[in-house]
Amino acid sequence: MTQAIRNLIRAIPVAALIAAGVFCAQPAQAATSYESDGCTSSGNTYCFALYYNSVGSTTNSGVGSCYVSNRSVPDHYGYSPNGATLVRLVFHYGLLPGGTCRTDPGDGQPLKNNAASVANAECGVYDRVYWGSGYQSISQAFYGTCGGYGGLAVNLVPELKNNNASHKRY
Amino acid sequence: MRKGQVLTGLFAATALVAGVAVSAIGGAGAPDGASPQTVAANAVDESKWPSRTPESGLVKGLSLPVEKYLVGYTDVVEWQRAQRDLWVGCMARFGFDSFNPPVPGTEPPIEFNDANMPRRYGASDATEASRYGYHLPPAQQNEPPVWEPASGAEGAVFLGDGPEVEGGTYNGVTVPEGGCRGETERRLGALVPGDEASKVNASSMTQSLQQPAVQDAIADWAACMKDKGHPFDDPYKPAAGFDLTTPTASSEEIEVAEADVACKSETGLIKVWYGEETAIQNKEIAARKTALDAELSRRNAVKAAAQRVNSEGSDK
Numbered sequence: 205m206t207q208a209i210r211n212l213i214r215a216i217p218v219a220a221l222i223a224a225g226v227f228c229a230q231p232a233q234a235a236t237s238y239e240s241d242g243c244t245s246s247g248n249t250y251c252f253a254l255y256y257n258s259v260g261s262t263t264n265s266g267v268g269s270c271y272v273s274n275r276s277v278p279d280h281y282g283y284s285p286n287g288a289t290l291v292r293l294v295f296h297y298g299l300l301p302g303g304t305c306r307t308d309p310g311d312g313q314p315l316k317n318n319a320a321s322v323a324n325a326e327c328g329v330y331d332r333v334y335w336g337s338g339y340q341s342i343s344q345a346f347y348g349t350c351g352g353y354g355g356l357a358v359n360l361v362p363e364l365k366n367n368n369a370s371h372k373r374y
Numbered sequence: 375m376r377k378g379q380v381l382t383g384l385f386a387a388t389a390l391v392a393g394v395a396v397s398a399i400g401g402a403g404a405p406d407g408a409s410p411q412t413v414a415a416n417a418v419d420e421s422k423w424p425s426r427t428p429e430s431g432l433v434k435g436l437s438l439p440v441e442k443y444l445v446g447y448t449d450v451v452e453w454q455r456a457q458r459d460l461w462v463g464c465m466a467r468f469g470f471d472s473f474n475p476p477v478p479g480t481e482p483p484i485e486f487n488d489a490n491m492p493r494r495y496g497a498s499d500a501t502e503a504s505r506y507g508y509h510l511p512p513a514q515q516n517e518p519p520v521w522e523p524a525s526g527a528e529g530a531v532f533l534g535d536g537p538e539v540e541g542g543t544y545n546g547v548t549v550p551e552g553g554c555r556g557e558t559e560r561r562l563g564a565l566v567p568g569d570e571a572s573k574v575n576a577s578s579m580t581q582s583l584q585q586p587a588v589q590d591a592i593a594d595w596a597a598c599m600k601d602k603g604h605p606f607d608d609p610y611k612p613a614a615g616f617d618l619t620t621p622t623a624s625s626e627e628i629e630v631a632e633a634d635v636a637c638k639s640e641t642g643l644i645k646v647w648y649g650e651e652t653a654i655q656n657k658e659i660a661a662r663k664t665a666l667d668a669e670l671s672r673r674n675a676v677k678a679a680a681q682r683v684n685s686e687g688s689d690k
Contacts, residue, residue: 250522274520278510278618285619328454328475329518332483335579338508338613340493342579343485344572345445347453347564350461350475350555351523351533361569363576369614373517374447374483 235289238312239282240296242273249301250274250351252331254368256295256310258320259357266321266357267303269295269310274326276372279337280316304353319368323357324348329373333360337369418479422513423447424486431499432635432644433491439655440578443571443666444487449677453565454478456683457558461532464554468531468544473523481518484510488567488575495644496609496634503631507623508613562683563676568669570662578654582647591646598637604630609643 243251257268271293277283282292293315299305304323324331327350335341344361360368424447427437458475465473484492497503502511509515523529530536531544534553542549550557567575582588596607606612612634616627623631638644659666 246520248520248522276517279614281614283619284617287617287620326520327522328458328478330450330454332488334490334493336493336496336610336613338493338618339484339490339510340496340610340613341490342494342576343488343490344576345488345566347450347566349559351529352555361572361576363580369610372483374481 236292237289238292238294240271240294241299242275242277244272244299246274248274250325250327251300252326252371253300253305253323253353254315254319255305255321255357256313256318258365259359266305266323266353267307268305269297269308269313270299270305271295271315272299273371278339278370280369281314281337300353302353304357316369317366319360320365321357321359322346323353325351325353325356326373327351332372332374333364333368334370334372335364335367339370339372418477420479423479423482424484426486428492430501432638433495433498436491436648438489438491438651439659440571440574441487441489443670444489444567444575445565445673446487447482449565451479452684453562453676453680456562456680459683459687460558460561461554464550464557465532468547470528470531473528476519476521481516484514488572495638495647496613497631498635498638498644500632500635503635504628507627507631508616509618509623562679565673565676565680568666568673570665570669574655574658574662578651578658581654582650585650588647588650591641591643594641595637595643598640599633602633602637604633609634
């Protein structure tokens with residue numbers, strides 16, 4: 205993926221995105237799609253969630269839009285599954301059951317460098333968030349609680365807030 | 375403040391009661407002829423686990439002061455084994471004998487803890503750069519299997535929530551508050567670094583980037599990269615310029631990564647950067663020592679709880 209392509213994609217207004225977990229852009233950008241669900245679409249509900257909003261002082265349940273995953277992602281910008289198309293990772297809401305990830309703040313915003321809090325509901329798996337693409341620079345790991353999201357979200361350290369570029373499971 | 379602003383301006387088991395063979399990992403159930411209770415977890419290949427300090431490259435042997443207060447991978451696996459053991463034991467009380475989460479420790483990270491020394495300063499190993507670019511080595515690209523309790527009664531008993539546990543019991547047996555997950559959490563606690571430790575680990579990086587010595591070293595590295603035909607002003611930008619989800623690195627990615635590590639070696643960037651971070655962390659740790667030691671004490675209590683669980687399991 206060239207820098208020119210990335211710059212072009214960055215110029216696409218996120219407001220034009222269709223509100224769905226995975227959705228296609230306008231015909232002119234037919235080679236680009238947007239993904240916010242890398243977990244429940246495979247039939248799973250115990251996911252690692254990155255939230256657009258911070259956890260509040262009165263509740264530690266993420267309520268705003270989220271990106272959910274159960275695989276490692278080396279670049280929160282997105283990926284190119286076949287070299288010809290581009291999948292951008294974005295926040296969306298309504299992806300999880302219960303009272304989490306249910307409101308629209310952050311909907312359609314890019315995942316990369318925009319997350320403020322996380323909840324790891326994976327089973328027996330830690331997820332580690334990195335400041336740099338390719339699992340580089342400082343990081344913060346979160347143990348897997350295996351289910352449930354209410355009361356589990358925690359804020360990223362200030363240096364990683366809005367500075368998330370990749371995450372890895374282990 | 376966004377990352378761009380920052381940088382642009384600166385530039386066994388412990389013997390699980392319920393282990394499974396490595397060959398069975400990934401399945402929701404035990405392999406044929408082997409229940410979760412019959413196969414020990416010491417089949418895990420611990421030679422893949424990360425060492426406490428990197429063993430190669432420009433960061434070989436380096437560790438930061440804050441690492442004493444972070445959670446190392448060996449402790450993670452010990453805790454995960456205990457967690458799994460408690461989950462399985464609890465679920466067995468309700469007749470779920472095939473409740474079989476993946477065995478911990480099979481797909482380790484390349485770094486020992488959140489300090490992420492192998493990649494803290496970006497690419498740092500010339501051999502890896504020439505083979506894999508900014509990609510992970512193939513052995514580290516595997517992931518732990520995705521696994522979760524089955525929906526219905528199994529999930530309800532595990533979480534303590536669902537129509538199958540109406541009245542707080544399942545098949546006449548009282549379900550603990552929060553299910554087997556809740557029971558395990560109460561017994562084991564959470565193995566996480568304290569907030570203070572996480573702050574020191576992260577803030578020393580941003581503080582170091584404000585230091586003139588680091589800024590000068592990054593400028594030298596950038597000049598070196600430009601001379602080699604790769605004009606980057608930020609040591610973390612090269613990796614972001616390639617699709618790292620491809621199975622292997624492109625020749626262009628490898629070329630840039632090789633130049634990246636070579637320039638770090640020529641300019642001494644990592645040595646300078648690590649030195650500044652070490653000094654910053656030593657000051658921060660001295661200023662926060664009481665809080666950090668309290669966090670460490672709490673973490674050691676969790677670690678001891680995990681050791682007790684695993685020790686009990688080994689006697690069964």
